[in-house]
């Protein structure tokens with residue numbers, strides 16, 4: 001049996017490796033909604049900064065690169081893409097260089113201002129076109145969509161997150177020691193939660209969901225239950241509409 005369609009915005013925030021991307025995509029697909037990966041947008045700006053030979057810590061030059069970056073993020077949960085200057089950069093933005101550069105780049109206020117404006121535009125377009133969107137990141141419930149109908153803050157023990165990330169890296173041929181991966185996870189979380197603008201933190205009205213001992217299907221089931229409980233699921237339209 002299908003799950004019906006989502007009406008409104010689901011904001012999914014939390015630190016790295018809690019499962020946001022994996023479950024946000026599946027939740028959106030199950031509910032005929034769009035899916036927005038805001039982390040991919042910050043990663044694409046970080047890639048533009050690296051390609052321009054700019055130091056990610058040089059806030060003024062980072063802001064200048066962001067202002068001219070030609071970035072397009074699409075929202076079909078089955079095939080969301082990130083393009084920079086007309087080229088798909090989906091694989092490149094997951095590499096270690098971008099992962100190291102992205103936190104300082106995303107801490108630059110001008111970068112956040114530009115991307116938050118674009119994220120709000122994408123959300124408004126999705127609501128108009130299909131009625132629902134699942135948005136994942138670090139500041140969705142607190143800054144990008146503070147009036148989201150459902151806000152969920154995913155957490156998980158840092159060791160569990162490092163193990164997940166380590167398995168994912170090994171599967172993509174990027175092996176690193178578990179200690180190194182754990183250090184990287186902690187470094188990024190520290191950076192993201194201590195920056196001045198829109199730091200990583202749960203919104204006051206967010207539901208916190210600890211995924212340490214949940215697998216992905218169980219996490220998805222918990223989210224679907226929250227959507228259902230809030231009355232955000234409506235019967236599917238007979239003609240059906242898909243995100244794109």
Ligand SMILES: Nc1ncnc2c1ncn2[C@@H]1O[C@H](COP(=O)(O)OP(=O)(O)OP(=O)(O)O)[C@@H](O)[C@H]1O
Nearest residue numbers: 015016017018019020021022164168211214215216
């Ligand atoms: N509950 C879970 N059980 C087992 N593996 C999981 C779980 N959640 C996520 N994973 C795995 O952990 C890895 C990271 O998950 P994912 O990319 O969805 O996390 P994330 O919160 O979006 O992280 P980031 O913010 O760094 O992008 C993936 O390989 C995913 O399959």
Ligand SMILES: Nc1ccn([C@@H]2O[C@H](COP(=O)(O)O)[C@@H](O)[C@H]2O)c(=O)n1
Nearest residue numbers: 038039040042102103106137138139192
């Ligand atoms: N709303 C967001 C989303 C992401 N960031 C920054 O981007 C980094 C990469 O995010 P991933 O989800 O792809 O791992 C993240 O570490 C943050 O620095 C953000 O600031 N706000």
